[in-house]
Amino acid sequence: MKTVNDASFQSDVIDASQRNPVVVCFAAEWSHPSQSAVASLEQMESSYAGRATFVTMDFDENQHTADRYGVSVMPGFVVFANSQPRDGWSGVYADAIREKLDQVIPR
Secondary structure (H helix, E strand, C coil): CEEECCCCHHHHHHHHHHCCCEEEEEECCCCHHHHHHHHHHHHHHHHHCCCCEEEEEECCCCHHHHHHCCCCCCCEEEEEECCEEEEEEECCCHHHHHHHHHHHCCC
16 A cells, blocks of 8 residues: 655545545554554455555644544545545444445445
8 A cells, every 4th residue: 555645645646536536544653543444454455456546644744634634533534536535534443444435436
C-alpha cells in the first residue's frame, strides 16, 4: 500500500480518484489500532484490485490534510471518488471497513 503526504495528496488521491475511488487511511506508527487497520486494508486490497486504490497517510506528519477532511480519531478513513470525499469514518473492525467500502466502491 502506497504512503502519501500533504505534498503528494493532490496527485495521489484527488487526481487519482478520477479513475478509481481512493481509500485513505490516516494512521500513526504509535497507534496499535492504526496498525491493525493498515494490516486489514493490506489484506483487503487484492479483492478490490482494479476498482479502488488504497493509500495510507501518517496522521502526525500530515496534520493539514487530516484537519481539512475532519479526521481527528485514528485510524480514520476517507474515500474519494471523482475528486471529492464521499465517505469518512473511524474504527478498526475489518467487517465494518469492508461494509463501508462496498457502499462506495462499485462491484
